[in-house]
Amino acid sequence: MTFKPFAAPTALLALGACVGRQSVLDPAGRDANTLLTLFAVMLAGLIVLWLAVNGMMLFFNKISTRHYDESTARKLIVGGGIVLPTLVIAALLAWGLSIMPDQRAPGDGLRIKVTGEQWWWRVEYWPEGAATPIVAANEIRLPVDARTEFNLTSAYVIHSFWIPALGGKMDMFPGRETMISLEPTEAGTFRGQCAEFCGASHAQMAFDVVTLPQDDFDVWLAAEAAPAMATDGAQAQRGAEVFLAEGCGACHAVRGTEAVGQVGPDLTHVGSRKSLGAGVLEPTIANIADWIAHTDDLKPEVEMPAYTDMPEDDLMALATYLKGLK
Template sequence: MKRLILSAAAGILLSGCSGRQSVLAPAGADSTSLLTLFWVMLVGLVVIWLLVNGMMLFFHHLSPRHYDEGIARKLIVGGGIVFPTVVIAALLAWGLSMMPDQRAPGSGLRVEVMGEQWWWRVAYLPEGADAPVISANEIRLPVGQRTTFQLSSAEVIHSFWIPALGGKMDMFPGRETILTLEPTQPGTFRGQCAEFCGASHALMAFEVVTMEPDDFAAWLEEQAAPAVAPDGAAATRGAIVFAEQGCGACHAVRGTPAVGQVGPDLTHVGSRLSIGAGILAPTAENFAAWIDHTGDLKPEVDMPAYDDLPEADLTALATYLEGLK
């Protein structure tokens, strides 16, 4: 029974050592450095722990006899003070030497991210671009290039964190903080707000996609283009419902009269990997559930639930949003 309990506990602990939101599965230059720092620090501390506690065990339990005062003093000073101090100082100096690399400037692309309650406003500013490319709740980055994040918050303190790519950075109202990250391999990862920010803090996530530079450039060009109206009678009806319900007062769909800036930009929302800031897949059924039960899915969110829409209009609106690729 004891072995079974230990095996189950080990399985639970090890299950958190991999995956797309694990610091132990790095996919960036910064996260790799941080993981190396963690392991080296851990080894150093284990060595100190073994030495100090080993001395206590030996002299107090295994060989409890009288020792020469001079020898005892050397053991206490050398093993209990000098050795730990030297090891910790060396680890500290080595750790501090890594900090300049963690703050290295970006190589061209800038991404502005503002934490809202509870979603992420995102704007890409490529070098030489005339205007930013607006998105929300998803971040895409080129592999092998260091991107600069300009972080801020609208109302409360948030913390921007992509564990697989690097460390976290707090976001403050009225103040801009800077973070740079360099992905080293393509993949899909998960970011998360790491600072308690209100009722839906745990539901404030975002998808992160790292892409080869050419693929990223093509994707960014597509994102800069206006929305293409989806085909089909249901989607056409959904665009009318979108306008009639005043959705454009809060949301923007470039290429249409909808120019709202209160909520997330929906120009290409159907092409994103999630809706509701990382909580639902972008299917028509989930769009309908989000519109109909917004506050139930994300407590205290500002968007009201449109639970009085006729079923046909709700389905049409969800179909329209899913078709915005």
């Protein structure tokens, strides 16, 4: 075998990709830590089995070449090839199953219902005792050191809800509700993703996850429940008129206005979100305008029509209005 002196440094550099806001090896939640421990223990068990089986093969083929009678050989084969792997795998399975129920433990009060759409995420916050939800889209915010329960479903096809840095994944089915709970342990911004192929824009179905200290989360949730606060100015006012005139309110809701549509994402506070189009673009005015005019190019087979013929002045005014919705 040829020795490659640069293999180890290259491997160390590759490990740098194992950190970040969408890495299972850089956990920021209690559940993600559990899964990383599970992975490490399973890997250790695999190494034990590999060393034991291959060590025996090496020993009896290269080191100890004396003849063994049939009874001894049978004991070695059964013990090393069947009994040892069975015991190790059974122990790993029993331990792994014992720690998994925490992934479905009840929440501490807050529930979030997430519906997988084509291709975006409908998000509804249900604080304890609430009669109606606080509706958002394509972004989730969570309190740190509190367990939040997620009720998951899908509108059309199977999706899979996954925030690698916070915990495991859970499939989402049309007409059925599944549940998972997560408990972040660090404040920060992370990335979630649909982990089940769901169509043409599956790879562009992401969402940002912001974890906040409990007090900061409470302040944010109260602001999220309030009507939209649009930016003042003639251009933003013109954008609000364009929004209603073009019929955007038939699909999108902006609380506090005449727009009450339920087909597309809720835009009440779209200007304060960290991404546009379910993780496709940064939410700048230029990108919002580009999204409105070229939606189908940026996200294939999306249901929102592209406004390619909208006058440039109206387009920029509409983008300014949407960016100002805080």
